[in-house]
Amino acid sequence: MTTELKEWPLWEIFIRSKQGLEHKHCGSLHAADARQALEMARDVYTRRQEGVSIWVLPSSAITASNPDEKGELFDPAADKIYRHPTFYEIPDAVGHM
Amino acid sequence: MYTQSFNVQDTAGAKPVALAPSKEDPALQAAFDARIDADGRIEPQDWMPDAYRKTLVRQISQHAHSEIVGMLPEGNWISRAPSLKRKAILIAKVQDEGGHGLYLYSAAETLGTSRDQMLEGLHSGRAKYSSIFNYPTLNWADVGVVGWLVDGAAIMNQVPLCRCSYGPYARAMVRVCKEESFHQRQGYEALLVMMTGTAEQKAMVQDAVNRFWWKCLAMFGPPDADSPHSGQAMRWGIKRISNDDLRQKFIDATVPQAKVLGVTLPDPDLKWNEERQHYDYGQIDWDEFWSTVNGNGPCNKERLATRVKAYSEGEWVRDAAMAHARKQQERSTMKEAA
Numbered sequence: 001m002t003t004e005l006k007e008w009p010l011w012e013i014f015i016r017s018k019q020g021l022e023h024k025h026c027g028s029l030h031a032a033d034a035r036q037a038l039e040m041a042r043d044v045y046t047r048r049q050e051g052v053s054i055w056v057l058p059s060s061a062i063t064a065s066n067p068d069e070k071g072e073l074f075d076p077a078a079d080k081i082y083r084h085p086t087f088y089e090i091p092d093a094v095g096h097m
Numbered sequence: 098m099y100t101q102s103f104n105v106q107d108t109a110g111a112k113p114v115a116l117a118p119s120k121e122d123p124a125l126q127a128a129f130d131a132r133i134d135a136d137g138r139i140e141p142q143d144w145m146p147d148a149y150r151k152t153l154v155r156q157i158s159q160h161a162h163s164e165i166v167g168m169l170p171e172g173n174w175i176s177r178a179p180s181l182k183r184k185a186i187l188i189a190k191v192q193d194e195g196g197h198g199l200y201l202y203s204a205a206e207t208l209g210t211s212r213d214q215m216l217e218g219l220h221s222g223r224a225k226y227s228s229i230f231n232y233p234t235l236n237w238a239d240v241g242v243v244g245w246l247v248d249g250a251a252i253m254n255q256v257p258l259c260r261c262s263y264g265p266y267a268r269a270m271v272r273v274c275k276e277e278s279f280h281q282r283q284g285y286e287a288l289l290v291m292m293t294g295t296a297e298q299k300a301m302v303q304d305a306v307n308r309f310w311w312k313c314l315a316m317f318g319p320p321d322a323d324s325p326h327s328g329q330a331m332r333w334g335i336k337r338i339s340n341d342d343l344r345q346k347f348i349d350a351t352v353p354q355a356k357v358l359g360v361t362l363p364d365p366d367l368k369w370n371e372e373r374q375h376y377d378y379g380q381i382d383w384d385e386f387w388s389t390v391n392g393n394g395p396c397n398k399e400r401l402a403t404r405v406k407a408y409s410e411g412e413w414v415r416d417a418a419m420a421h422a423r424k425q426q427e428r429s430t431m432k433e434a435a
Contacts (some may be wrong), residue, residue: 007213008419010206026204027269030212032418033425044196047189048276067142 011037012058014020016049023055031056121146126152133334138264141207149333150208153263153328155224156335157205158215162226165219166400170234171243175338179237186283189242193280197273204265220405227384229316231394238291238305239300244284246306246313246351252277253347254317285354292359299359306355309365314378315386317344323383348376 008030014023026045032038037056045051047053065073081087125144132139139145145299175191178184183250202212218224229247234240258270281380318324318340330336338346348367355362366379391399 005356007211008415027200027272028206029199032415033422036418036422043192044199047192047196064142067144 011056012059012062014055015045016053016059017050018052029058035063130277133262139262140264147233152335154208154210157266159225161201161205162219162224164194164201164403165263166226166230166404168194168251169400170230170340172241173234174327182186190280193276200269220408222401225390227316228389228394228399229312231389231397232312233396235300238301241284242305242309243288246278246309248277248284249351250278250313250316252281253343257337261339288358303360306360310363311381315379319383323325345375348378350374369418378414
């Protein structure tokens with residue numbers, strides 16, 4: 001038996017604003033199931049033609065990085081400036097590279 | 098979408114008390130303060146002082162409740178709009194307000210309060226919403242004035258909230274402000290049309306302005322001197338501009354609009370002050386404001402009762418949708434098993 005939920009579960013909504021662009025997170029809403037979440041997302045997030053495609057995803061399905069581990073996760077990239085093109089000096093004569 | 102300075106205490110009426118000094122971990126508190134001082138943003142997973150979280154939950158949920166209750170005075174006029182065009186516009190506006198409520202409830206939920214808890218706060222009468230909705234919309238001119246002045250005051254309040262230190266609230270406000278400007282313009286335009294009509298129609302517009310003007314000025318909240326929470330909210334980057342400064346901006350922006358429309362604003366003390374480069378204005382009746390906030394306005398009971406009725410009568414729909422979703426899930430599980 002599934003547990004009785006009183007409140008509709010939470011869904012995360014992603015909208016593709018136009019063909020050729022990626023789906024972008026735009027917010028969340030409550031809905032009983034995925035189909036209803038899509039219908040709700042249409043009314044809540046695309047009243048002014050903001051989208052051509054919608055993804056919905058149960059919020060509970062998202063695994064997020066832990067903010068306490070921000071240092072370990074992201075600081076190591078800070079001293080690797082050679083990963084950026086501006087690290088390299090190229091003579092002006094070469095022009096755009 | 099509408100706001101009176103959203104730091105009205107839910108345990109209302111009572112004069113707000115000073116915040117207790119923080120009993121939190123000093124290192125975490127210092128990191129939080131540093132981020133606020135650097136005008137950084139706080140996100141849901143970040144550590145935040147308990148009082149910051151509580152203030153935001155109260156403010157964002159009051160704001161959301163205001164959107165939802167704000168649908169009622171205008172919703173009353175959908176079936177009586179004077180033309181199909183005005184009806185379509187009004188439906189779109191009321192639908193926007195519902196959407197704004199949803200963005201805001203979602204933002205508040207990221208702070209660890211459930212939607213049901215917030216709705217329970219509203220329906221039990223414990224939580225507040227903007228008291229401007231406790232006044233009636235008596236005729237079609239009122240609907241125009243609500244758009245022009247009430248939404249105008251709300252926009253003045255909400256634009257600085259787009260820079261609020263709490264990320265989800267700021268992002269919701271960006272979306273809200275984008276949609277809100279049509280609300281004010283449609284109201285003003287509806288009034289412009291009425292002002293080209295008969296003497297009686299013009300008198301209706303003037304009468305509506307007379308009834309709403311002072312209440313709109315009160316929407317910005319008590320004077321800075323009487324609003325002890327403002328300082329803390331400013332320190333936290335939740336509030337960016339003081340109640341009195343926002344009120345002044347609203348008045349300065351509205352006076353020329355009234356002139357173009359051809360109405361007078363009901364304040365004999367309203368006049369340009371060359372030295373201050375602002376309009377001076379008269380005394381706001383704060384006793385009436387607090388009396389309405391505390392439940393004694395003309396429509397408090399009616400608004401709340403309408404909300405509670407809609408919620409209770411919709412319960413079977415919510416339950417049925419959940420039951421349907423469960424049944425679908427069970428069927429697909431059975432199919433997989435077979």
